[in-house]
C-alpha cells in the first residue's frame with residue numbers, strides 16, 4: 001500500500017477554473033499541486049476543444065468570406081480557395097498547442113506541481129490519482145493517495161448526448177465539430193445555443209450548407225430577442241436554414257453520410273448530411289470521479305453547491321467553474337478560481353455575477369451584461385431603455401458592418417445602468433466596457449460624460465447614454 005502524501009492546496013482539473021486557481025494560490029503563498037487527467041488536458045475544454053479553437057475556425061471563415069467577396073470596397077473578387085487541412089493544422093499547432101504550452105509554462109513558473117492522472121475521491125479527506133486510460137478503474141486500489149490542507153475541484157463539464165444520436169461516426173459533439181477532417185457540404189447542427197450557432201456560422205462561412213434544428217421557438221434562447229433578430233437575419237443571408245420548434249428524432253448513417261429525422265408540429269422530415277453535430281447543452285463532471293464517496297452536496301442539476309467564495313458544505317473543499325451553478329463560461333471559471341484561491345489565503349473574496357458578460361461569437365457578435373428590461377421588470381425594478389444603432393456610427397459603416405445596436409437598461413429614478421446589450425461588430429470586445437459600467441453601477445450620465453475616441457466602435461456606448469439623457473447627437 002502506497003503511503004498517503006500530505007499536500008497543501010490540491011486542485012483537480014487544469015481548465016480555466018483550475019489552472020487560474022493554481023496560479024493565484026501560488027501567488028498568495030500556497031504550495032500547489034494540480035492533478036489533470038489529460039483529456040482534454042491543461043487549459044481544459046476552453047483552450048483545447050472550446051472557446052479558443054472555435055474562435056480560430058470562425059476567424060478562418062471570416063477571412064475566406066472577405067477574400068471571396070470584398071466588392072463593396074471596390075476590391076475585385078478573387079478565386080480564393082481554402083486548404084482546410086492547413087487551417088486545421090494552424091488552429092491546432094499555432095493556436096491551441098501554443099496557448100496550452102503557455103499555460104504549462106505559467107504553472108511551472110509558479111512552481112505548481114503537476115500530476116498527470118485521474119483524481120478519484122475516496123472520502124472528504126483523501127483522493128487517489130490513477131493512471132488515465134480505459135483501465136483506470138481496474139487499479140482503483142492502487143494509485144497515489146493524497147490528502148490536502150485545501151482542495152479545489154475544477155473538473156468542468158462534458159457534452160450531453162440525446163437518444164438516437166450517440167456520438168460516433170458522423171454524429172459528433174462540439175469537439176468533433178471543431179476537428180472535422182474536411183469542410184462538410186451539408187452540415188446539420190442540432191441545438192441553436194451559442195456553441196451550435198457559432199459553429200454553424202463558421203462552417204457556413206467556410207462553404208458548407210448548414211441547417212440548424214432547434215427545439216424551442218428561437219435560436220440563442222438566453223439572449224434578448226431584438227439582438228437575436230439581427231443575428232438570424234445575417235445567418236439566413238449566409239444561407240443557413242434555421243428550423244425552430246423541431247425535435248430531433250433519429251439518425252442513421254452509412255460510410256459517407258448521416259440522415260437526420262426531425263419532427264415539427266407532428267410532421268416528420270429528414271435531412272441527409274455529411275455530419276450532424278449535437279450541441280444541446282453540457283453536463284457537469286460531478287458523476288465520474290467518486291464525488292459520491294464524499295459528503296459534498298449537489299443541486300438537482302448535479303452541480304456542486306457552493307457559497308460566494310466557492311466553498312462547498314465540506315470544510316476545506318472548494319469547487320469552481322462549469323461544475324458549479326451559474327453560466328458555464330471560461331471567464332466565470334477564471335474568476336471563481338481566483339476567488340477560491342483567495343478565500344483559502346484568508347482574503348475577503350467573493351463571486352458576484354452582476355456584471356458577468358454572456359457573449360456569442362456569431363456574425364454579428366452579441367453580448368449582454370446584467371439584466372434585460374424584462375428581467376428587471378420581473379424583479380420589480382422600474383427601468384427604461386435607450387439604444388444607439390451601429391448604422392449611426394462612422395466606424396461601423398466604414399467597416400461595412402452597420403447592423404446592430406448598443407442598448408442600456410437603466411433605472412427610471414436615478415438612471416443607474418443595471419444591464420446592457422450589444423449586437424454588432426466587435427460586440428465581444430465592447431462587452432468589457434459594458435461589464436465595467438454595470439459592475440460599477442454607473443449612471444448613464446457618467447457614461448455620457450466619458451469621452452470616447454473617434455471614429456471607433458465604442459462610441460455607440462457613449463451615444464446610447466446620450467439617448468438615455470434625451471440628448472442624442474448622431475440619430
Ligand SMILES: Cc1cc2nc3c(=O)[nH]c(=O)nc-3n(C[C@H](O)[C@H](O)[C@H](O)COP(=O)(O)OP(=O)(O)OC[C@H]3O[C@@H](n4cnc5c(N)ncnc54)[C@H](O)[C@@H]3O)c2cc1C
Nearest residue numbers: 013015016017037044045046050051119156321322329330
Ligand atoms: C465549443 C465550445 C466553445 C466555447 N466557447 C466559449 C467562449 O467563447 N467563451 C467562454 O467563456 N466559454 C466558452 N466555452 C465554455 C468554456 O470552455 C467552459 O466554460 C470552461 O472551459 C470551463 O472551465 P472549467 O475549468 O470549469 O472546466 P473545463 O474546461 O471543462 O476543464 C476541466 C478539466 O478538468 C480535467 N478533469 C476532469 N475530471 C478530472 C479528474 N477526475 N481528474 C483530473 N482531471 C480531471 C479535465 O481533463 C479538464 O481539463 C466553450 C465551450 C465549448 C465546448
